[in-house]
Each structure stands twice: as C-alpha cells, then as structure tokens.
Amino acid sequence: MxxxxxxxxxxxxxxxxxxxxxxxxxxxxxxxxxxxxxxxxxxxxxxxxxxxxxxxxxxxxxxxxxxxxxxxxxxxxxxxxxxxxxxxxxxxxxxxxxxxxxxxxxxxxxxxxxxxxxxxxxxxxxxxxxxxxxxxxxxxxxxxxxxxxxxxxxxxxxxxxxxxxxxxxxxxxxxxxxxxxxxxxxxxxxxxxxxxxxxxxxxxxxxxxxxxxxxTLGYAIPRAFAYGQGPSSAAAMASPPDRLGVARWMLIGIGQAVVYGAVAAVKWAIGADDRAQALDRAARGLGKTLWWGPFKIHFYGRTxxxxxxxxxxxxxxxxx
Known part of the structure; x- marks a missing residue:
C-alpha cells in the first residue's frame, strides 16, 4: 500500500x-x-x-x-x-x-x-x-x-x-x-x-x-540563515550532544560569514548579477554560528x- x-x-x-x-x-x-x-x-x-x-x-x-x-x-x-x-x-x-x-x-x-x-x-x-x-x-x-x-x-x-x-x-x-x-x-x-x-x-x-x-530577498535570506542553523542545531540535539561538532560548525560558519559577507559587499557595490547568491552564502554561515534559541526564526503556524x-x-x- x-x-x-x-x-x-x-x-x-x-x-x-x-x-x-x-x-x-x-x-x-x-x-x-x-x-x-x-x-x-x-x-x-x-x-x-x-x-x-x-x-x-x-x-x-x-x-x-x-x-x-x-x-x-x-x-x-x-x-x-x-x-x-x-x-x-x-x-x-x-x-x-x-x-x-x-x-x-x-x-x-x-x-x-x-x-x-x-x-x-x-x-x-x-x-x-x-x-x-x-x-x-x-x-x-x-x-x-x-x-x-x-x-x-x-x-x-x-x-x-x-x-x-x-x-x-x-x-x-x-x-x-x-x-x-x-x-x-x-x-x-x-x-x-x-x-x-x-x-x-x-x-x-x-x-x-x-x-x-x-x-523576495526579504524571505529568502532569513530562510537561508535558518538553513545554515541546521548542522549546528543537529549536532547540539544529538544524543549525546556532539559539542565538538557544534564548535566545528560554528567555526566554519564564522569563516563563511566573513568571507562571503565581504564578497557580497563588493558585489553589491558594483551591482553584480549574482550578488544575492553571495549574500545567501554569508547568511548560511551566520546561521551556523548563531543557531540557538533567541536566533530561531518562526516560518510556520502564523495563521x-x-x-x-x-x-x-x-x-x-x-x-x-
């Protein structure tokens, strides 16, 4: 069936x-x-x-x-x-x-x-x-x-x-x-x-x-940030919690946020066609770093x- x-x-x-x-x-x-x-x-x-x-x-x-x-x-x-x-x-x-x-x-x-x-x-x-x-x-x-x-x-x-x-x-x-x-x-x-x-x-x-x-970017970029939170959050919720995994993903996220944030700033300044993609990568990196409670974004259940x-x-x- x-x-x-x-x-x-x-x-x-x-x-x-x-x-x-x-x-x-x-x-x-x-x-x-x-x-x-x-x-x-x-x-x-x-x-x-x-x-x-x-x-x-x-x-x-x-x-x-x-x-x-x-x-x-x-x-x-x-x-x-x-x-x-x-x-x-x-x-x-x-x-x-x-x-x-x-x-x-x-x-x-x-x-x-x-x-x-x-x-x-x-x-x-x-x-x-x-x-x-x-x-x-x-x-x-x-x-x-x-x-x-x-x-x-x-x-x-x-x-x-x-x-x-x-x-x-x-x-x-x-x-x-x-x-x-x-x-x-x-x-x-x-x-x-x-x-x-x-x-x-x-x-x-x-x-x-x-x-x-x-x-719109107003929806997609916060959603990219939330997607970025996934690996860090999953490591934190493992049984037992994978603290080394959380730390690793947070460090990766910091690097992505810094590098792609700089790339996005340059691309935005020159009006590059793919500037939104760089911003997306930076947002995902930031999500890996800021993954816990206060930074969670609610996308559902708002009727x-x-x-x-x-x-x-x-x-x-x-x-x-």
Missing part, C-alpha cells in the same frame, strides 16, 4: 494543481494507493475543495483537519491517518509530472532504499524580475546527474519513504520543529544515524511554484486564530 501525503494551509489553487497532478500519474497501480490531504488551517478551509477533488480521484482520498499550528503537527496527523507501507510526500506548491511516482518507486525497488529523493525545479512568474535566477535556484533542489545511492538526504517535498524505516512509524516528525521547520531534516538525520539507505532519482522531478510573497477551532484532529474519508 502506498500513501500519498499533501499538507496544505490556505493555498487552494496550489493544492488543486498538486492533487490533480497525482491523479494523472502513469505506470503505477492506483488500486494500491490512497491520498491523504492534511489541512493545517485553524478552520477547515480546504475541506470543500478536497471533497470536489475526491470526486475526480482514481483512488481513495482522506481529508484530515489538524488545527494545531505547525508543520510537524500536520505531517504527523497525516501519518496517523495514512495506511501505506510507503509514504510519498508532495507539497501544496508542487506539481508532479506524469512519470514522477513511477520513477520514485523504480529507484526504491532497484536500490532497496528506505528513502528516495528527486529534484525540484522552481518556476517564478514572469513578473518576477529582481534576482529571478537566484530565487528560482533558491527554491529548487539539485542533486547528482545519475541515479543511485547517496550518503546524504534532502527535504520531504518530493520524497518516498519506507514507513518501517522511520524511528516512529506513526508520528515521526518532532514537534520542536513545528514553527521553525527542519522537521524533515531531523527525521532523515535520525534515519541516517540508524544506517538507513537513501537513493536519488533524477527522473522523479517536480515543479515548484513558490507563493509570490516568498519570491490568524479562529474562534471555533477544535483542539482535536479530525479526518474524513472521501472515496473516489
């Missing part, structure tokens, strides 16, 4: 594109599949749309409402409702070509992988002209040119994971990452430490359409409160 999971929060257009792209998959057995859409809005804003989409679905669709804010809460709620032995994750700003899922499954079978990742190709609207190349690269995911086993991991969006390989098959995502993100990095880091096998499938690529509000929100997770199966 394969469960497709799409988390969403107030993105009806993106959600419709993502879900319909799953309905159009080729070379897979729809009879052994299900879709779980988890709505992380405090009100069940996506329920009506999911019901409409379910009427068009070639496999069962389950709607889950998780009103508690946080990306880890949303993913765990979907995992609790999912029945699959394998879980395929697609974000609500992504669109999967028809051969996406078949490519993930083929790589998993070929390498007996516990997790398979594929490329993400971001596309910005035509009216985004400032730092367009940088922003499309920022929201994209690149990897090896060839298929095969890899010794590192990527994020959840565009991935296939064996449920039994997760440290917790029902609620594998840590709630401490609810508002800052990186819950998937923490999970895959735990899986790597346990000796799980990761594979890369270059043919399993997806489009990503970032929301327009995120296609306005709803007066009638329920504290419990609810789900409703919508059969095709």
């Amino acid at each position: 394969l469960s497709l999971i799409v988390p969403t929060q107030r993105r009806p257009q993106g959600l419709a594109v993502a879900v319909r792209s799953l309905f159009a998959q080729q070379g897979v057995d729809f009879g052994a599949m299900e879709l779980v859409v988890v709505d992380n809005d405090q009100v069940a804003s996506a329920q009506g749309l999911v019901a409409e989409l379910a009427a068009q679905a070639p496999f069962p669709v389950t709607y889950v409402h998780e009103p508690r804010p946080g990306v880890a809460n949303a993913r765990n709620a979907a995992m609790a409702a999912a029945r699959g032995d394998f879980i395929a994750f697609l974000d609500d700003d992504e669109e999967a070509p028809a051969g996406w899922l078949a490519a993930l499954l083929a790589a998993q079978a070929k390498y007996d992988a516990d997790a398979v990742f594929g490329p993400v190709r971001a596309r910005a609207p035509a009216d985004v002209t400032r730092h367009r190349a940088y922003l499309e690269r920022f929201f994209s995911r690149e990897g090896p040119a060839n298929e095969g086993l890899i010794d590192h991991y990527y994020g959840c969006g565009d991935s296939l994971v064996r449920r039994a390989a997760m440290p917790d098959p029902v609620a594998p995502f840590s709630a401490i990452r609810n508002h800052i993100g990186g819950e998937d990095d923490l999970l895959f880091g735990q899986m790597k430490a346990a000796g799980r096998r990761f594979a890369w499938a270059p043919e399993a690529w997806v489009w990503e359409d970032p929301v327009p509000a995120r296609l 306005a409160p709803a007066p009638a929100a329920s504290p419990a997770t609810s789900s409703k199966a919508l059969m095709a």
Whole structure:
C-alpha cells in the first residue's frame, strides 16, 4: 500500500494543481494507493475543495483537519491517518509530472532504499524580475546527474519513504520543529544515524511554484540563515550532544560569514548579477554560528486564530 501525503494551509489553487497532478500519474497501480490531504488551517478551509477533488480521484482520498499550528503537527496527523507501507510526500506548491511516482518507486525497488529523493525545479512568474535566477535556484533542489545511492538526504517535498524505516512509524516528525521547520531534516538525520539507505532519482522531478510573497530577498535570506542553523542545531540535539561538532560548525560558519559577507559587499557595490547568491552564502554561515534559541526564526503556524477551532484532529474519508 502506498500513501500519498499533501499538507496544505490556505493555498487552494496550489493544492488543486498538486492533487490533480497525482491523479494523472502513469505506470503505477492506483488500486494500491490512497491520498491523504492534511489541512493545517485553524478552520477547515480546504475541506470543500478536497471533497470536489475526491470526486475526480482514481483512488481513495482522506481529508484530515489538524488545527494545531505547525508543520510537524500536520505531517504527523497525516501519518496517523495514512495506511501505506510507503509514504510519498508532495507539497501544496508542487506539481508532479506524469512519470514522477513511477520513477520514485523504480529507484526504491532497484536500490532497496528506505528513502528516495528527486529534484525540484522552481518556476517564478514572469513578473518576477529582481534576482529571478537566484530565487528560482533558491527554491529548487539539485542533486547528482545519475541515479543511485547517496550518503546524504534532502527535504520531504518530493520524497518516498519506507514507513518501517522511520524511528516512529506513526508520528515521526518532532514537534520542536513545528514553527521553525527542519522537521524533515531531523527525521532523515535520525534515519541516517540508524544506517538507513537513501537513493536519488533524477527522473522523479517536480515543479515548484513558490507563493509570490516568498519570491523576495526579504524571505529568502532569513530562510537561508535558518538553513545554515541546521548542522549546528543537529549536532547540539544529538544524543549525546556532539559539542565538538557544534564548535566545528560554528567555526566554519564564522569563516563563511566573513568571507562571503565581504564578497557580497563588493558585489553589491558594483551591482553584480549574482550578488544575492553571495549574500545567501554569508547568511548560511551566520546561521551556523548563531543557531540557538533567541536566533530561531518562526516560518510556520502564523495563521490568524479562529474562534471555533477544535483542539482535536479530525479526518474524513472521501472515496473516489
């Protein structure tokens, strides 16, 4: 059994594109599949749309409402409702070509992988002209040119994971990452430490359409800073804590922040086309150095409160 999971929060257009792209998959057995859409809005804003989409679905669709804010809460709620032995994750700003899922499954079978990742190709609207190349690269995911086993991991969006390989098959995502993100990095880091096998499938690529509000340096550079915090934070959270690892990453970060900060200043002064990329590298270095509590940035769980929100997770199966 394969469960497709799409988390969403107030993105009806993106959600419709993502879900319909799953309905159009080729070379897979729809009879052994299900879709779980988890709505992380405090009100069940996506329920009506999911019901409409379910009427068009070639496999069962389950709607889950998780009103508690946080990306880890949303993913765990979907995992609790999912029945699959394998879980395929697609974000609500992504669109999967028809051969996406078949490519993930083929790589998993070929390498007996516990997790398979594929490329993400971001596309910005035509009216985004400032730092367009940088922003499309920022929201994209690149990897090896060839298929095969890899010794590192990527994020959840565009991935296939064996449920039994997760440290917790029902609620594998840590709630401490609810508002800052990186819950998937923490999970895959735990899986790597346990000796799980990761594979890369270059043919399993997806489009990503970032929301327009995120296609600015005001969003991307703080996010780069947060990405930079990942290695230092992961070393600090290891059991036992890897203090030498924290110190090493902080020293690396200082060097990156100083070198790339100087490069960014020069490039900005001369108006170089790639100046945003240098600033990005400096921000990631600074994140490695300033990784603890006061410097954490909250990117999730900021929806306005709803007066009638329920504290419990609810789900409703919508059969095709």
